[in-house]
Amino acid sequence: MDRLIDLDQIGVSLGGLPVLRGIDLSVGPGDSLGVNGPNGVGKTTLLRVLATLLAPATGSGSILGASLGTPEVYALRSRIGLLSHRPSVIPELTLAENLRHAASLSGVDTGKAETALRVVGLDGVASRRAGASSFGMLRRTEVARLLITAPRILLLDEPFTGLDVEAQELIGALVTRTTSAGGAVVIVSHDSDHLAFHTNRLLSMSLGRLEQKS
Amino acid sequence: MSFWSQTYEIARVDLTVERRLGDTLRIVLPFAVVALLVFPLTLGVDLTAISRLGPAVFWAIGILFGMQVALRQAAHDDQERRDLYALLGVDPAARFVGRTISGSVLMAGFFAVLLVAMLVLYSPRLPDGWLSPVALSSILVAIGLTELGTLAGEVTAGLHNRTALASLIVAPLALPLVIGASQTLEALARDTGILPWILVLVATDLALAVAGVGLARPLEEASR
Numbered sequence: 001m002d003r004l005i006d007l008d009q010i011g012v013s014l015g016g017l018p019v020l021r022g023i024d025l026s027v028g029p030g031d032s033l034g035v036n037g038p039n040g041v042g043k044t045t046l047l048r049v050l051a052t053l054l055a056p057a058t059g060s061g062s063i064l065g066a067s068l069g070t071p072e073v074y075a076l077r078s079r080i081g082l083l084s085h086r087p088s089v090i091p092e093l094t095l096a097e098n099l100r101h102a103a104s105l106s107g108v109d110t111g112k113a114e115t116a117l118r119v120v121g122l123d124g125v126a127s128r129r130a131g132a133s134s135f136g137m138l139r140r141t142e143v144a145r146l147l148i149t150a151p152r153i154l155l156l157d158e159p160f161t162g163l164d165v166e167a168q169e170l171i172g173a174l175v176t177r178t179t180s181a182g183g184a185v186v187i188v189s190h191d192s193d194h195l196a197f198h199t200n201r202l203l204s205m206s207l208g209r210l211e212q213k214s
Numbered sequence: 215m216s217f218w219s220q221t222y223e224i225a226r227v228d229l230t231v232e233r234r235l236g237d238t239l240r241i242v243l244p245f246a247v248v249a250l251l252v253f254p255l256t257l258g259v260d261l262t263a264i265s266r267l268g269p270a271v272f273w274a275i276g277i278l279f280g281m282q283v284a285l286r287q288a289a290h291d292d293q294e295r296r297d298l299y300a301l302l303g304v305d306p307a308a309r310f311v312g313r314t315i316s317g318s319v320l321m322a323g324f325f326a327v328l329l330v331a332m333l334v335l336y337s338p339r340l341p342d343g344w345l346s347p348v349a350l351s352s353i354l355v356a357i358g359l360t361e362l363g364t365l366a367g368e369v370t371a372g373l374h375n376r377t378a379l380a381s382l383i384v385a386p387l388a389l390p391l392v393i394g395a396s397q398t399l400e401a402l403a404r405d406t407g408i409l410p411w412i413l414v415l416v417a418t419d420l421a422l423a424v425a426g427v428g429l430a431r432p433l434e435e436a437s438r
Binding site for chain 2: 006048051053054055072075077078080082084086087088090092093096100102104105106108149
């Protein structure tokens, strides 16, 4: 497969307002793409389209060879990993239970959860409830989940916000691991320094349009 | 991962969350018992009327408070969790069935405690052999009400005031369950045969199961 992500003139409107306009984008195996732009320009919406969670209103495209907006994408979703800006955890479960739950649902050996917790430095607090954990801990738990599920396409939404240097390095390691395995990474952030460091291609976004970063 | 493995995992975690939150046990159930207790006070000392009304009040309060149990998942189900399940490859139908199983277990326990409270508070004169039909109809109502609650939660996902909207969907659609359950006991008392009313409950449960499984995917996609 030449391209893991291929978008052609994608447009999305939310609540009657255009959020993405004429997006053309290609990302191949081993690529890491950074999308920079201020808040509210459509970066998160772009990631949701790439995650197949939002069908485009106009244009066409494919993710992992499946056409966007068709039932073909359902079976491919488990090969897409998304780190959204709000942590996706069940607050009443412990950090370890959250990981085991994700592993179990995706058909991965639940024993990998313990290893992943060690890798992200959470083995000492694994029995803490997610609802009583800090944002940084939840982020690390999500990184551990992505280590377990090993997605082919990794989508990161403002992944460096609120994290210490060690946790930011974990994100970097996750990006390298994905691209080394022939996957693709798209990171959206308003922090251009981090993007330049962790990606090999940079685009900027303005009012729903992608532009070449000058 | 197979459909049934996902179903089991969803149900298992749902019951774990409920055990820790205690929504049903510590909030809904005590209020339902209080409602059962308060109702006879409005009738004064007419013990015959109280005894006669016991089963009807049990079903009315059971269904009204049971709706809260059925809709409790909608209160905790946010967009992030829905997205996570989608990206973990969870079949929306497996999520519906898993939640229906966990909710039905909770609801059956809720009805069991409420039934004991009603027997103690109202001392109703029940026909011989009442326990099995009441237990069966309670289980069927528990399943149907949970299916309705899960389905209503899916229909209203992503909408503002979804809990209130979901209640408005569940209340009228629960009518066949109310009628089937209350008439089972009536039919037993009049010795006219309970089978038609049990069949009403079974048919309602089956129709809701087919609708829930069939609509799970389209509703999930439409909620985004």
